[in-house]
Amino acid sequence: MIEENVSLPRIHYLNSHYGWKSWLFTTDHKRIGLLYMISITLMFFLGGFFALLIRLELLTPQADMFNADTYNKFFTLHGVILVFFFLVPSIPATLGNFLIPLMIGAKDVAFPKLNLLSWYIYAIGSLFTLWVVAVGGVDTGWTFYTPYSTTFANTHVIAATLGVFFTGFSSILTGLNFIVTIHKMRAPGLTWFRLPLFIWSLYATSIIQVLATPVLGITMVLIAVERFARVGIFDPALGGDPVLFQHMFWFYSHPAVYIMILPSLGVVSELISAFTWKRVFGYKFVAVSSLMIAIFSFIVWGHHMYVSSMSIYAGMLFSILSYLVAVPSAVKVFNWTATLYKGSVSYDTPMLYALGFIGLFTIGGLTGLFLASMGLDRHLHDTYFVIAHFHLIMVGGAVMGYFGGLHYWWPKMFGRMYPEWWGRLSALIVFVGFNLSFFPQFIIGYLGMPRRYHVYAPEFQVLNVMSTAGSSILGVGYLLPLVYFIWSLRYGKVASNPWMAKGLEWEAASPPLPENFLEQPVVTEEAYNYPIRPAQPTRHTGRLTSGLAQPADTTGKGREAEVV
Amino acid sequence: MTELTLLNALFSWAALAFRLPLFPEQASANAPRVDALYFFMLAVCGGVSIAIVLLIFYFAVKYRRRAPDQLAEEAHVPIALEWAWIIIPSLFFLSFFAWGALVYFEDAKAPKDALEIACTGRQWMWKFQHPDGQREINTLHIPIGKPIKLVMVSEDVIHSMFVPAFRIHMDVIPKRYTEVWFEATKPGTYHMFCSQYCGTEHANMIGSVVALEPHEYQAWLNGAATGSLALRGEGLFNKLACNGCHTGDAEARGPYLPGLYGRNVQLTTGEVIVADENYIRESIIKPGAKIAAGYDNIMPGYDGQLTEEQIIELVAYIKHLGKKYDQFEPVAPPTAPAPRPAGQNPDQTLPTGNVKPSATPPATPSEATSPRPAPEGARPKAN
Numbered sequence: 001m002i003e004e005n006v007s008l009p010r011i012h013y014l015n016s017h018y019g020w021k022s023w024l025f026t027t028d029h030k031r032i033g034l035l036y037m038i039s040i041t042l043m044f045f046l047g048g049f050f051a052l053l054i055r056l057e058l059l060t061p062q063a064d065m066f067n068a069d070t071y072n073k074f075f076t077l078h079g080v081i082l083v084f085f086f087l088v089p090s091i092p093a094t095l096g097n098f099l100i101p102l103m104i105g106a107k108d109v110a111f112p113k114l115n116l117l118s119w120y121i122y123a124i125g126s127l128f129t130l131w132v133v134a135v136g137g138v139d140t141g142w143t144f145y146t147p148y149s150t151t152f153a154n155t156h157v158i159a160a161t162l163g164v165f166f167t168g169f170s171s172i173l174t175g176l177n178f179i180v181t182i183h184k185m186r187a188p189g190l191t192w193f194r195l196p197l198f199i200w201s202l203y204a205t206s207i208i209q210v211l212a213t214p215v216l217g218i219t220m221v222l223i224a225v226e227r228f229a230r231v232g233i234f235d236p237a238l239g240g241d242p243v244l245f246q247h248m249f250w251f252y253s254h255p256a257v258y259i260m261i262l263p264s265l266g267v268v269s270e271l272i273s274a275f276t277w278k279r280v281f282g283y284k285f286v287a288v289s290s291l292m293i294a295i296f297s298f299i300v301w302g303h304h305m306y307v308s309s310m311s312i313y314a315g316m317l318f319s320i321l322s323y324l325v326a327v328p329s330a331v332k333v334f335n336w337t338a339t340l341y342k343g344s345v346s347y348d349t350p351m352l353y354a355l356g357f358i359g360l361f362t363i364g365g366l367t368g369l370f371l372a373s374m375g376l377d378r379h380l381h382d383t384y385f386v387i388a389h390f391h392l393i394m395v396g397g398a399v400m401g402y403f404g405g406l407h408y409w410w411p412k413m414f415g416r417m418y419p420e421w422w423g424r425l426s427a428l429i430v431f432v433g434f435n436l437s438f439f440p441q442f443i444i445g446y447l448g449m450p451r452r453y454h455v456y457a458p459e460f461q462v463l464n465v466m467s468t469a470g471s472s473i474l475g476v477g478y479l480l481p482l483v484y485f486i487w488s489l490r491y492g493k494v495a496s497n498p499w500m501a502k503g504l505e506w507e508a509a510s511p512p513l514p515e516n517f518l519e520q521p522v523v524t525e526e527a528y529n530y531p532i533r534p535a536q537p538t539r540h541t542g543r544l545t546s547g548l549a550q551p552a553d554t555t556g557k558g559r560e561a562e563v564v
Numbered sequence: 565m566t567e568l569t570l571l572n573a574l575f576s577w578a579a580l581a582f583r584l585p586l587f588p589e590q591a592s593a594n595a596p597r598v599d600a601l602y603f604f605m606l607a608v609c610g611g612v613s614i615a616i617v618l619l620i621f622y623f624a625v626k627y628r629r630r631a632p633d634q635l636a637e638e639a640h641v642p643i644a645l646e647w648a649w650i651i652i653p654s655l656f657f658l659s660f661f662a663w664g665a666l667v668y669f670e671d672a673k674a675p676k677d678a679l680e681i682a683c684t685g686r687q688w689m690w691k692f693q694h695p696d697g698q699r700e701i702n703t704l705h706i707p708i709g710k711p712i713k714l715v716m717v718s719e720d721v722i723h724s725m726f727v728p729a730f731r732i733h734m735d736v737i738p739k740r741y742t743e744v745w746f747e748a749t750k751p752g753t754y755h756m757f758c759s760q761y762c763g764t765e766h767a768n769m770i771g772s773v774v775a776l777e778p779h780e781y782q783a784w785l786n787g788a789a790t791g792s793l794a795l796r797g798e799g800l801f802n803k804l805a806c807n808g809c810h811t812g813d814a815e816a817r818g819p820y821l822p823g824l825y826g827r828n829v830q831l832t833t834g835e836v837i838v839a840d841e842n843y844i845r846e847s848i849i850k851p852g853a854k855i856a857a858g859y860d861n862i863m864p865g866y867d868g869q870l871t872e873e874q875i876i877e878l879v880a881y882i883k884h885l886g887k888k889y890d891q892f893e894p895v896a897p898p899t900a901p902a903p904r905p906a907g908q909n910p911d912q913t914l915p916t917g918n919v920k921p922s923a924t925p926p927a928t929p930s931e932a933t934s935p936r937p938a939p940e941g942a943r944p945k946a947n
Contacts, residue, residue, distance in 0.1 A: 063827070063828065067828075067830075068764045068765055068766075068767065068768070069764050071767075072761075072763075072764065072766070139763075139764070140761075141761045143761075145721075145722060145760070145761065146722075147720075147721055147722070147738065148721040148722070148761070148762060148763055151721075152687070152720060152721050152763055153763070235738075236737075236738045236739035236740070237738065237739070242722055242737060242738065243737065276627070276636055277635060277636045278636040281641060282643070282646050285646050285650075306668070307724065307733045307734050307735050308735050308737075309734075309735055309737055309740065309742045312668065312669065312672050315668070316665050316669075319661055319664065319665060320658075320661050320665075323654075323657035323658065323660065323661045324654075324657075326653075326657055327650060327653060327654050327657065330649065330650075330653045331646070331649065331650060333616060334645075334649040335646075337616060337619055337620055337623070338641055338645070340620060340623035340624060340627060341623055341627065341639055341641065342627055342636060342637040342638070342639035343623070343627050343636045343637075344627065344629045344634045344635055344636045344637075345623065345624050345627045345628050345629060346628070346629040347624075347628070355620060355624065358616070358620060359613075359616070359617050359620070362612075362613055362616050362617075363613050366609035366612065366613060367609070369605065369609060369657065369660055370602070370605055370609075372660075372661075372664075373601065373605070373660055373661065373663070373664025373665075373667075374664045374665050374667070374668035374669075375597070375598055375601055375663065375664040375665070375666070375667025375668045376598060376601060376602055376605070376664055376667075377664075378598070378668060378671075378731065378732060378733045378734075379598050379728070379731040379732075379733060381724075381726075381733050381759065382724060382726070382733075382759040382760060383726075383728075383759065443585075443586055446586075446587060446588065446602070447585055447586070447587070447588050447728065448588050448726070448728020448729075448755060448757065450726060450757045450758070450759035451759070451761075452761045452766060452767070453757075453766070453767035454767050455767045455768065456767070457755060459585050530635070530636060531635055532635055532636045532637060532638045533635045533636070533637055533638065534637075534638060
């Protein structure tokens with residue numbers, strides 16, 4: 001993309017105030033978004049570091065680098081940090097915070113102080129977790145299954161559960177804030193079906209955050225209570241029920257999967273549209289599918305428990321519901337694919353991430369069908385097949401979406417471009433590394449290697465070596481953007497809307513002004529109203545076409561393309 | 565079905581070509597049913613994935629932006645397509661559901677004539693009790709061609725019984741019986757894993773299922789009473805009250821022994837050594853020589869109190885508890901019981917098993933019957 005004569009606005013949200021107080025006491029949604037971004041980036045690399053250590057240990061069937069206890073702590077911290085402190089807040093708290101007001105034409109979120117509070121709560125939760133890391137770790141697995149966690153583990157379980165408990169509140173407050181903001185603060189003329197799909201997906205995410213997270217909070221407190229006061233809730237030795245814990249845990253943690261993936265689905269919808277210069281095909285279906293996913297996500301948790309001694313009839317019900325939740329996900333994939341049809345497809349970095357996302361999310365989703373099947377899950381439960389499946393969704397899906405979104409909105413956030421060539425290279429490295437890391441794990445899983453094993457049967461070694469090799473490539477792919485993003489803050493080419501993308505957020509300055517818009521924007525058309533050929537060239541002139549390429553037949557490009 | 569066979573052949577070829585295992589052995593009546601569903605879903609989902617990826621590639625290349633200001637083209641896609649890709653996948657999903665539920669349902673209840681074996685899971689071992697009272701740890705002998713029902717309970721945390729070759733899986737829960745059943749179809753030795761994370765040595769809570777021809781199983785049942793090396797070692801272990809300290813509990817005064825053999829042990833000196841036969845032997849007769857980190861030097865030495873034979877038996881027992889994957893050790897090793905001259909090198913007398921079924925000939929009646937009377941307490945006692 002070439003943008004001519006772009007300059008940064010004289011005063012924007014980054015330079016309007018200086019000093020640490022202007023950041024730590026800010027109520028500007030954009031600055032809070034950046035606070036979140038810095039925090040979750042730290043957590044991302046910490047959790048990723050543990051993943052690398054895990055993969056290193058798994059190079060050989062024996063325990064070479066770490067003993068059992070250390071390994072168990074590593075995979076626990078890897079899961080706790082990346083699930084609760086990276087994936088759950090990732091897109092909503094960073095891109096969501098930054099973009100929701102911009103996308104709906106508002107000055108800020110509905111409750112700016114609550115927004116800041118949610119970051120502080122997140123920080124407290126993170127400190128608990130970092131403290132756990134510093135003083136010796138926790139070894140229950142991120143799932144905290146009872147009665148191991150409440151009675152048998154000798155590690156810092158209470159501190160870890162409190163960390164999760166606190167960060168849950170930050171998630172609830174963010175969700176609440178977004179719901180109110182999206183309901184009450186949309187610009188005049190911005191009706192529900194004119195909203196960007198990213199907003200729809202964050203709205204659906206927020207519903208889950210508000211309704212499901214309290215159950216996680218309660219569950220974490222109950223673990224702490226049973227561990228501390230020996231009240232029999234989950235431990236059968238005290239009269240409790242260990243399977244009850246699983247019901248409570250998954251009642252949050254299955255919907256939580258959608259907290260992680262729904263925002264990415266929204267990001268990808270934006271990217272597909274922006275890099276084909278086309279309205280997303282079947283907009284209403286894609287929008288409503290986000291809500292359907294959110295609703296269904298609450299009634300499928302039992303598919304984690306087919307072999308937990310749950311009634312088989314309950315299992316059947318959960319199984320069929322789990323297949324239902326796959327339908328709206330499939331709808332999205334088909335619609336994205338159809339959007340490419342006759343689009344003007346460009347291969348900028350965010351689009352590479354988006355295309356990679358579609359492939360990986362499709363395979364991740366389809367392998368979920370294997371696990372939703374009771375007959376297959378009896379073999380696959382708790383094997384590496386499960387690990388591969390959910391990493392495809394959470395890393396191949398959620399993280400790819402987050403990275404794609406970061407690249408796409410980076411010029412919006414900082415007014416500067418990252419180096420495009422390096423961006424494409426990193427997208428490619430991430431894709432290759434990811435596939436090499438996780439595809440062998442499907443095979444290892446079907447062969448029967450259980451998860452959370454630091455020693456394993458020698459016949460699994462070749463595939464494990466492949467996986468470890470992939471993980472180191474993946475690590476490079478994640479480090480590259482860290483370097484060039486930081487580089488670009490100072491040296492990147494100044495940019496305003498390098499993609500010539502539609503949407504209210506691109507109407508604002510890059511970086512946005514402290515108050516986002518000088519005048520209240522008025523919306524007269526739906527999102528993604530890109531001019532198309534051979535449509536009327538004058539139909540879409542006006543405010544939203546500023547910065548866009550001139551319609552085709554005034555430049556003669558239309559004829560050229562028709563020949564092709 | 566031809567596609568499935570074709571796919572199967574393709575994968576077998578791939579497995580051979582790359583020397584990679586791709587599918588676990590099918591060793592139970594249930595396994596082919598699970599695999600058939602797996603191949604069906606693999607064919608459908610694989611086909612869909614490939615189709616979507618190809619379509620994306622095709623569109624992305626065909627409709628690439630050839631000039632920086634090239635706009636999207638007006639496209640007329642019928643909205644009926646939306647309903648098509650809602651309804652058609654739903655039908656496939658329903659078929660997956662129905663087939664999966666059927667596979668599960670068929671095997672949910674054990675047949676009435678199933679042989680019932682009790683299984684107790686604890687941190688970190690599997691204990692089995694056969695109907696006739698034979699007990700085993702981390703090894704389960706079963707006859708092929710007969711439904712076997714495991715009635716399982718845990719002594720501490722949740723474990724999960726997983727035998728990949730049988731495609732079965734069931735959680736083992738404290739204070740509650742759970743059941744799983746299977747019918748082995750092929751003699752051999754198969755992995756048995758705990759798949760539910762259960763604490764420090766979770767990855768070593770493993771063992772093997774030894775599937776025997778019915779007459780061999782009968783012989784094993786008889787032979788198990790007379791005792792193999794390891795079995796006699798176990799009797800000795802209990803008689804000498806070793807199990808008083810090596811309880812396996814978290815607060816035990818003695819180190820935890822199962823899984824010890826072949827593993828690295830950190831000593832109080834900070835040194836790390838491999839627990840081989842010699843180390844185990846030394847730790848029995850001169851426990852103070854090398855003390856495992858975290859334990860006190862309180863064990864009495866048995867130097868001069870045990871015959872070499874007895875030490876061999878104890879070492880064999882501890883090795884038998886060892887669960888290095890390639891050294892699964894059936895309780896009744898075929899060559900065990902012949903009396904051997906004193907002073908023989910233990911390394912030569914201790915048979916090493918192998919997880920490959922072909923390398924572990926099942927115990928036969930003549931071999932499994934020991935000419936020597938079983939020592940007192942040789943009856944294996946779970947510990």
